[in-house]
Amino acid sequence: MIDALRFEWVRLHTIRSTYWLLASALVLNVATAFLVALLTRHHMLTNVIVGAVVTAGGANPPVPLAAVFVAAIGIFATGHEYAYGTIQPTLTAIPQRSTVLAAKTIVVAVVGAGFAVVSMVVDLAAGVIFWHEVPDLTIEPLAGALPGYLVLTVLWAVLGTQLGQLFRSVAAPLVVVLVIPLVVEQLIFRMSNLPALDWLQPAVKFLPFLAGSQLTSLSGEAAGSDATQFGLFDRWISGSIFAAFIAAVLAAAWLSFNRRDA
Numbered sequence: 001m002i003d004a005l006r007f008e009w010v011r012l013h014t015i016r017s018t019y020w021l022l023a024s025a026l027v028l029n030v031a032t033a034f035l036v037a038l039l040t041r042h043h044m045l046t047n048v049i050v051g052a053v054v055t056a057g058g059a060n061p062p063v064p065l066a067a068v069f070v071a072a073i074g075i076f077a078t079g080h081e082y083a084y085g086t087i088q089p090t091l092t093a094i095p096q097r098s099t100v101l102a103a104k105t106i107v108v109a110v111v112g113a114g115f116a117v118v119s120m121v122v123d124l125a126a127g128v129i130f131w132h133e134v135p136d137l138t139i140e141p142l143a144g145a146l147p148g149y150l151v152l153t154v155l156w157a158v159l160g161t162q163l164g165q166l167f168r169s170v171a172a173p174l175v176v177v178l179v180i181p182l183v184v185e186q187l188i189f190r191m192s193n194l195p196a197l198d199w200l201q202p203a204v205k206f207l208p209f210l211a212g213s214q215l216t217s218l219s220g221e222a223a224g225s226d227a228t229q230f231g232l233f234d235r236w237i238s239g240s241i242f243a244a245f246i247a248a249v250l251a252a253a254w255l256s257f258n259r260r261d262a
Contacts, residue, residue, distance in 0.1 A: 004094050004103035008077070012107055017076050022111075025069035026119055032056040033123035041130040050135045051142050051218040053127040054120050055149040058218040063181045063209070067156035070115055071177050074108040074160025079170035097257050105161050105250075112157030116150045141218050144235050148215035151239060155212060159246045165253040181209035205232045205241075212242030 012018055033053045040049045052058045056066060078101075081087040094100050128134055137146060156177075163173035185207045192200035205211065214235055232238060 001099055001103065004096075004099045005107060007090075007094065008100075008103040008107045012073070012077060012111065015076070015080075017080075018073055018111075021069045021073050021076075022115055025066040025115060026122065028069070029056040029066045029119045030122055030126055033126045034129075037127040037130045045131055045133075045135060047135075047139065047142050048218045050127065050137070051145045051216075054123045054137070054142070055145055055216045055218075056119070056123055058145065058216050062186055062213070063178070064152060064156070064213070064216070066115075066119065067112075067153050068177060070112045070153055071156040071160030071163075072174065073111060074104075074157050074162075075164040075170055075173045075177075077104050077108050077161055078164030079168065079173060080164075082168040083170055098254065101165060101254060101257055104165075105158055108157045108161045109154050112154045113150060116153035120146060120149065145216050145218055148217070148235055148239065152212055152215040152242075155239075155242055155246055159249060162246065162249045162253040165257055166249060185210050202231065205238070208242050208245035211238040214238035215242070 033056050036049070036053050036057070043049060048058075057064070081090060090100060091097065094103075124134075124137075135142075137143070160173065160177065163176055164170065167173050167176075188200060188207060189204055189210065191197045192204055211233070214232060215238065217235055217238075233241070
């Protein structure tokens with residue numbers, strides 16, 4: 001396993017797309033943090049404002065855009081192997097397929113965790129420019145939202161890795177991580193507000209990407225929804241729903257990888 005981890009780390013940090021994606025994600029995060037801090041500079045400094053800056057939006061966007069870039073790193077880690085035919089030499093060097101997939105997942109997850117920590121520090125610095133003070137991050141909802149952002153980013157990184165392996169491509173997984181949360185889940189969410197389709201409301205809290213966004217919730221809201229109206233679960237139960245969805249994708253990717261030819 002150590003050799004597989006070393007192999008995957010060398011491969012990941014020697015391709016330019018990794019740096020471009022991380023840089024794009026960081027710039028997007030900092031730009032969002034800077035804009036939120038700028039627009040609220042004359043407001044009383046609240047936990048919601050601080051959290052929205054440090055996590056680059058909290059749970060309000062239907063998709064944490066920076067996390068999509070991190071997921072793309074995972075997609076490239078597996079999808080590129082098939083796009084460029086390098087999966088054969090990889091499996092020649094490391095015949096144990098479970099080890100290969102585990103190494104890719106662990107390395108990408110670590111990169112995602114590192115990005116989350118760095119982005120929160122830089123976002124906080126962007127906010128302090130306007131606040132002229134460092135806020136207390138140990139009180140709720142910040143005490144839950146900040147580790148929640150870390151977990152959410154790691155989960156997106158793992159999801160990208162498994163989707164890349166499952167589809168054995170780059171384009172299809174990218175479509176999935178954008179279309180499901182931005183189109184499918186938002187369509188279900190909007191339709192559940194219609195009186196004739198209000199029976200959909202109990203299902204809203206089980207939508208995986210919407211549930212995952214609750215990990216960074218700052219005021220019981222996700223994607224503009226009322227948590228009470230839809231009976232959304234709390235932060236960590238909602239996160240568990242998203243994690244269970246990713247675990248199912250991981251299981252499907254693992255089975256496919258072990259049963260199909262390279």
